Amino acid sequence: xxxxxxxxxxxxxxxxxxxxxxxxxxxxxxGAGTGILSLFCAKAGAAHVYAVECSDMADMAKEIVESNGxxxxxxxxxxxxxxIELPVAKVDIIIxxxxxxxxxxxxxxxxxxxxxxxxxxxxxxxxxxxxxLYLTAIxxxxxxxxxxxxxNNVYGFNMSCIKKxxxxxxxxxxxxxxxxxxxxxxxKTMDISKMVSGDASxxxxxxxxxxxxxxxxxxxxxxxxxxxxxxxLMGFSTGPRSRATHWKQTVLYLEDVLTICEGEALxxxxxxxxxxxxxxxxxIMIKYALNGRRCxxxxxxxxxxx
Amino acid sequence: xxxxxxxxxxxxxxxxxxxxxxxxxxxxxxGAGTGILSLFCAKAGAAHVYAVECSDMADMAKEIVESNGxxxxxxxxxxxxxxIELPVAKVDIIIxxxxxxxxxxxxxxxxxxxxxxxxxxxxxxxxxxxxxLYLTAIxxxxxxxxxxxxxNNVYGFNMSCIKKxxxxxxxxxxxxxxxxxxxxxxxKTMDISKMVSGDASxxxxxxxxxxxxxxxxxxxxxxxxxxxxxxxLMGFSTGPRSRATHWKQTVLYLEDVLTICEGEALxxxxxxxxxxxxxxxxxIMIKYALNGRRCxxxxxxxxxxx
Numbered sequence: 001x002x003x004x005x006x007x008x009x010x011x012x013x014x015x016x017x018x019x020x021x022x023x024x025x026x027x028x029x030x031g032a033g034t035g036i037l038s039l040f041c042a043k044a045g046a047a048h049v050y051a052v053e054c055s056d057m058a059d060m061a062k063e064i065v066e067s068n069g070x071x072x073x074x075x076x077x078x079x080x081x082x083x084i085e086l087p088v089a090k091v092d093i094i095i096x097x098x099x100x101x102x103x104x105x106x107x108x109x110x111x112x113x114x115x116x117x118x119x120x121x122x123x124x125x126x127x128x129x130x131x132x133l134y135l136t137a138i139x140x141x142x143x144x145x146x147x148x149x150x151x152n153n154v155y156g157f158n159m160s161c162i163k164k165x166x167x168x169x170x171x172x173x174x175x176x177x178x179x180x181x182x183x184x185x186x187x188k189t190m191d192i193s194k195m196v197s198g199d200a201s202x203x204x205x206x207x208x209x210x211x212x213x214x215x216x217x218x219x220x221x222x223x224x225x226x227x228x229x230x231x232x233l234m235g236f237s238t239g240p241r242s243r244a245t246h247w248k249q250t251v252l253y254l255e256d257v258l259t260i261c262e263g264e265a266l267x268x269x270x271x272x273x274x275x276x277x278x279x280x281x282x283x284i285m286i287k288y289a290l291n292g293r294r295c296x297x298x299x300x301x302x303x304x305x306x
Numbered sequence: 307x308x309x310x311x312x313x314x315x316x317x318x319x320x321x322x323x324x325x326x327x328x329x330x331x332x333x334x335x336x337g338a339g340t341g342i343l344s345l346f347c348a349k350a351g352a353a354h355v356y357a358v359e360c361s362d363m364a365d366m367a368k369e370i371v372e373s374n375g376x377x378x379x380x381x382x383x384x385x386x387x388x389x390i391e392l393p394v395a396k397v398d399i400i401i402x403x404x405x406x407x408x409x410x411x412x413x414x415x416x417x418x419x420x421x422x423x424x425x426x427x428x429x430x431x432x433x434x435x436x437x438x439l440y441l442t443a444i445x446x447x448x449x450x451x452x453x454x455x456x457x458n459n460v461y462g463f464n465m466s467c468i469k470k471x472x473x474x475x476x477x478x479x480x481x482x483x484x485x486x487x488x489x490x491x492x493x494k495t496m497d498i499s500k501m502v503s504g505d506a507s508x509x510x511x512x513x514x515x516x517x518x519x520x521x522x523x524x525x526x527x528x529x530x531x532x533x534x535x536x537x538x539l540m541g542f543s544t545g546p547r548s549r550a551t552h553w554k555q556t557v558l559y560l561e562d563v564l565t566i567c568e569g570e571a572l573x574x575x576x577x578x579x580x581x582x583x584x585x586x587x588x589x590i591m592i593k594y595a596l597n598g599r600r601c602x603x604x605x606x607x608x609x610x611x612x
Contacts, residue, residue, distance in 0.1 A: 002460055012461055039463050063467040154308055155318055157345050161369040 002036060004246040010236045011097065014127060015040040018230045021125065022046045026088055030081055030096035030115050031108050035061035035074065037095050042073040049074045050086055052115075081115045091119050095127040101172050102250040103133050103223040104272065105282055105305045109190075109198035116193070125193075128225040132189040134239060137208045137258075137266060138179040140217040140251070147171065148253055170284065170303050171251040175220050175240040181260065182208035182216075184239065187270060200282065203271040209263065216258040216266065219286065221250045252286065252303055259295040266290045281306040308342060310552040316542045317403065320433060320533045321346040327431065327535065328352045332394055336387060336402035336421050337414050341367035341380065343401050348379040355380045356392055358421075387421045397425050401433040407478050408556040409439050409529040410578065411588055411611045415496075415504035422499070431499075434531040438495040440545060443514045443564075443572060444485040446523040446557070453477065454559055476590065476609050477557040481526050481546040487566065488514035488522075490545065493576060506588065509577040515569065522564040522572065525592065527556045558592065558609055565601040572596045587612040 002008055015022065015037070022044040029038040032051035038061075041049045051074055053061055058078035065074045077084045094115055098108035116126060151163035185206045208219075226235035238247040258266065268288035275281035284303040290296065308314055321328065321343070328350040335344040338357035344367075347355045357380055359367055364384035371380045383390045400421055404414035422432060457469035491512045514525075532541035544553045564572065574594035581587035588611040595604040 003456070008461060034460075034465060034468065036461065036463065040461075043462075060465075060467055060471075064463065064465050067467070068463050150309070154340075155314060155342065155346075156349075157342065157370065157374050159340060159366075159370050161366055161373070162340065165366075 001246060006236050006243050006245045011037055012040055014227045014230055014234050015044045019044045025092040027093045027095060028091040028115060028119055030094060030112050031098060032061055033057055035064050035076060038074045039068060039070060042070045046073060051076045052081055052084055053078060054080045081111050086119060090121040092121055093125045093127060094120050099225060101247055102221055102305060103131060104200040106280060113198045125229045128227045129193045130189060130191060130226040130228055132224045133187045134184050134222055135187050135206050136180055136184040136220050137182045137216045138175055138218050138220050139181055139214050140179055144217045144253055167253055168303050170305050172248050173251055174244050174248045177240045180240060181214045182210050199274060201273040203269055205269050208266045210260040213261050216260055218254060219252045255299060255301060256297050258290050258297060260290060261293055264292040307552060312542050312549050312551045317343055318346055320536055320540050321350045324536045325350045331398040333399045333401060334397040334421060334425055336400060336418050337404060338367055339363055341370050341382060344380045345374060345376060348376045352379060357382045358387055358390055359384060360386045387417050392425060396427040398427055399431045399433060400426050405531060407553055408527055408611060409437060410506040412586060419504045431535045434533045435499045436495060436497060436532040436534055438530045439493045440490050440528055441493050441512050442486055442490040442526050443488045443522045444481055444524050444526050445487055445520050446485055450523045450559055473559055474609050476611050478554050479557055480550050480554045481557065483546045486546060487520040488516050507579040509575055511575050514572045516566040519567050522566055524560055525558045561605060561607060562603050564596050564603060566596060567599055570598040
């Protein structure tokens with residue numbers, strides 16, 4: 001994960017270029033991993049950093065903090081945010097890299113919100129404090145052939161029941177920006193400093209207008225995060241027009257191949273909710289319609305991220 | 307896995323080009339997955355195929371067998387080999403794709419041997435019936451820099467404790483054949499039709515002779531499998547000189563960079579054993595020595611595949 005340069009460099013820039021935020025402050029790093037963000041904060045002048053990590057990586061983080069000479073400033077706490085105790089009443093800043101694939105898959109947002117409510121001072125700062133989910137549509141004939149239609153004829157046998165399953169699984173992969181056929185629609189913005197629950201259940205409309213005559217094989221979701229408390233706005237995008245990150249994009253293949261003309265709109269709704277049986281999984285429903293000159297389609301499709 | 311063409315095509319060729327083996331025979335497919343090998347056997351004229359699969363993929367396999375019209379010939383049995391019952395006394399052939407990374411990691415060999423002892427007729431056939439493990443040595447400065455030395459300076463911090471851990475983890479990756487510096491040494495051949503236990507505990511010597519002046523950064527292990535009962539010998543290699551498979555190769559980085567001259571030999575022993583605490587993990591010990599004109603080294607190194 002450290003090798004995701006976009007991710008780590010953005011956090012590093014946010015911290016090193018905004019030392020005024022960190023100077024003499026108490027920081028809580030939620031899900032600290034190797035402790036890299038805590039070390040950045042320490043170097044930026046923090047009074048103290050509490051690096052909370054529940055996996056065995058906490059032992060590594062301790063060793064790393066020590067061998068880099070920051071034991072006085074960074075305290076690694078092995079455990080869950082919900083269970084650990086801090087030796088301070090409140091912290092000034094909570095920093096965390098909590099985002100999952102599709103922003104919401106296996107994310108740590110609820111943990112961050114819990115930490116916010118329990119440990120952050122009233123006018124405290126969350127880094128990042130905004131996250132937005134976007135949707136666009138792509139031409140993807142080659143890959144759909146390779147990843148989905150493949151199952152129609154596997155060494156001479158029909159495995160279309162696996163195809164059905166493959167269609168239901170959003171695919172985490174990088175998309176070439178030249179495949180983008182429509183505008184990019186903002187689906188939802190989350191204000192991490194104010195939102196009440198991190199449970200991802202929502203229904204949002206979308207309207208994707210074709211920017212050229214083309215075919216649409218899939219919808220593509222991605223997210224941005226921002227740090228609005230910096231001297232100037234900072235953040236990064238995981239969209240297909242930005243430098244690739246380990247989050248890539250999330251591709252949702254459509255049953256239909258849509259023949260869309262420039263200016264025509266693919267409209268619909270996306271519903272996202274944790275799976276009832278296994279709340280780690282995410283159920284996605286997409287209702288879409290195109291009433292075009294060359295193609296009239298209306299359909300509901302179900303996906304499951306697991 | 308079906309998209310591993312080398313693998314699936316070899317099994318397909320073995321079956322379709324050796325129909326004489328399958329004609330009117332009873333086959334047991336161990337770890338059938340989607341049932342592809344069972345379908346190949348059915349198409350090649352088998353009297354009956356029992357496809358045993360313990361995961362939920364068995365349900366898919368049933369649907370696939372049915373939708374391809376082979377329900378009369380292929381019976382999918384959901385369960386463990388150790389627990390299922392066959393409606394026949396014995397089978398004529400056991401086919402299985404049981405190999406794991408490094409041949410032995412998370413493999414199904416013990417299951418195949420159990421099935422052999424319980425269900426295979428005396429002069430029955432195992433497909434494949436031979437598997438061999440090989441070792442060679444490579445120049446790999448760029449990747450070692452990227453994958454190992456990276457941890458010496460991570461955005462300005464020393465994370466050498468992670469480097470130590472990274473060194474201990476054999477890396478499954480494809481190696482360019484131009485990186486090969488020495489001969490390829492056969493470490494061990496397993497005769498699946500005769501061997502008593504599939505537990506992978508052994509110590510074997512190796513002697514790798516440099517074919518040019520170069521540096522050695524890593525040892526590379528890979529395997530071949532063969533089907534010796536075919537009309538002519540068939541099989542495939544997962545070595546760096548063959549077309550890539552999903553098994554790739556297994557790279558074991560060395561503490562030392564060895565400056566080796568053409569004709570000089572890197573000698574040693576490799577010990578492989580299941581980890582005592584977690585038998586799914588594999589412990590590997592490599593003892594190596596080079597007594598060369600430009601480099602004299604002798605060392606013991608430990609690895610763990612998990």
